[in-house]
Amino acid sequence: MFLTSCAYSGGSPDITIISVDQSGTDQNKIEFCSDFSLDEVSAQAFFERAEIITAVKMHDEYSYLPCFVKGKCLRQNTPCSWEIRAGGTAYLAFDGETIIYGCKSCSEQLMGRN
Amino acid sequence: MSKLVNGILASERIIQKIFIDLEKGRLIKINTVIVHQTGAATAKHTFNSYEAGGSGAHFLIDKVGVIYQTAHLTKHTHHLGKIKSKCFESGHCSKNELKKATDILYEKGKSYPSRILNLHQSEKEKTYPTRYPTNDDSVGIEIVGSFNKAKKEYEAVSKVQNGSLKWLVGQLHCHYGLTNLDVYRHPEVSYKKASEASSATW
Numbered sequence: 001m002f003l004t005s006c007a008y009s010g011g012s013p014d015i016t017i018i019s020v021d022q023s024g025t026d027q028n029k030i031e032f033c034s035d036f037s038l039d040e041v042s043a044q045a046f047f048e049r050a051e052i053i054t055a056v057k058m059h060d061e062y063s064y065l066p067c068f069v070k071g072k073c074l075r076q077n078t079p080c081s082w083e084i085r086a087g088g089t090a091y092l093a094f095d096g097e098t099i100i101y102g103c104k105s106c107s108e109q110l111m112g113r114n
Numbered sequence: 115m116s117k118l119v120n121g122i123l124a125s126e127r128i129i130q131k132i133f134i135d136l137e138k139g140r141l142i143k144i145n146t147v148i149v150h151q152t153g154a155a156t157a158k159h160t161f162n163s164y165e166a167g168g169s170g171a172h173f174l175i176d177k178v179g180v181i182y183q184t185a186h187l188t189k190h191t192h193h194l195g196k197i198k199s200k201c202f203e204s205g206h207c208s209k210n211e212l213k214k215a216t217d218i219l220y221e222k223g224k225s226y227p228s229r230i231l232n233l234h235q236s237e238k239e240k241t242y243p244t245r246y247p248t249n250d251d252s253v254g255i256e257i258v259g260s261f262n263k264a265k266k267e268y269e270a271v272s273k274v275q276n277g278s279l280k281w282l283v284g285q286l287h288c289h290y291g292l293t294n295l296d297v298y299r300h301p302e303v304s305y306k307k308a309s310e311a312s313s314a315t316w
Contacts, residue, residue: 027308031220032219032220035220035222036226054153054154055153055154055260055261055263056152056153056154056159056160056163058153058261059150059151059152059153059261059306059307059310060168060169060192060195061169063195063196063227063230063304063305063306064301064305064306064307065226065230065305067226086226086227087226087227087230087305088226088227091263091266093264096264098263098264099263100263107225107227107228108225110225110226110227111223111224111225111226
């Protein structure tokens with residue numbers, strides 16, 4: 001678990017990453033996911049490179065891996081929460097709405113720790 | 115009952131709606147059937163996507179159970195994605211297979227998507243049923259069903275859709291000599307949301 005109190009203020013005009021709150025796995029794939037982590041700068045970079053995609057495109061073009069990192073953000077000054085998955089997709093939730101993102105040029109952000 | 119003629123499964127229960135751009139090359143051997151859900155609420159949405167080519171399956175079952183054939187059974191389509199390691203997932207790898215799979219999956223300095231791609235390429239060197247099915251030896255069936263983004267899960271497959279699925283799988287069993295052991299839900303073989311087709315029965 002990662003807890004921070006510092007806001008990362010650079011980057012996307014739409015999304016500002018506030019914090020990284022949690023990393024983990026939703027299928028008990030602890031060993032596989034053990035080196036997947038993102039800091040605020042990497043999460044910001046992910047959303048700057050990512051595009052909004054449909055559920056169909058997520059199904060057709062991306063792998064859904066059990067590793068995730070979650071945190072808080074601001075989207076156009078509205079509080080939001082985010083979740084980036086190791087396969088290159090992400091969820092952004094705000095005001096009862098959820099958007100799916102995909103990034104195919106985010107290898108650097110999906111590298112995991114060495 | 116149905117007849118199989120030049121890759122067309124002919125039956126009064128099946129509407130032919132072939133999308134040539136979905137077809138990527140010859141499908142020489144059919145070993146398996148893969149059951150998917152579309153992630154879209156209507157068949158029309160998926161057909162619009164098929165018009166643009168790209169990914170798709172051989173059949174589509176719509177919300178009221180109508181079956182469409184969307185690609186010839188003599189052609190393969192891109193419906194599966196990267197496959198998992200069958201022996202690794204089932205816990206039945208030999209010592210060498212286990213080392214190879216873990217070396218790839220836990221490789222430091224590689225992104226997670228590239229690890230999955232490398233494992234997929236390694237698995238493709240095996241033959242079915244030692245490995246999971248690939249696009250080159252499987253028939254895909256899409257069931258229309260939306261994805262709830264807030265809950266992050268697919269809607270349940272309806273009774274009428276499952277009835278059509280059971281009939282269609284039965285016809286494919288008959289024509290290709292398959293058994294229920296050769297029918298897989300998409301997330302069993304590839305890295306997909308576990309809820310996809312989880313309520314499908316056949």
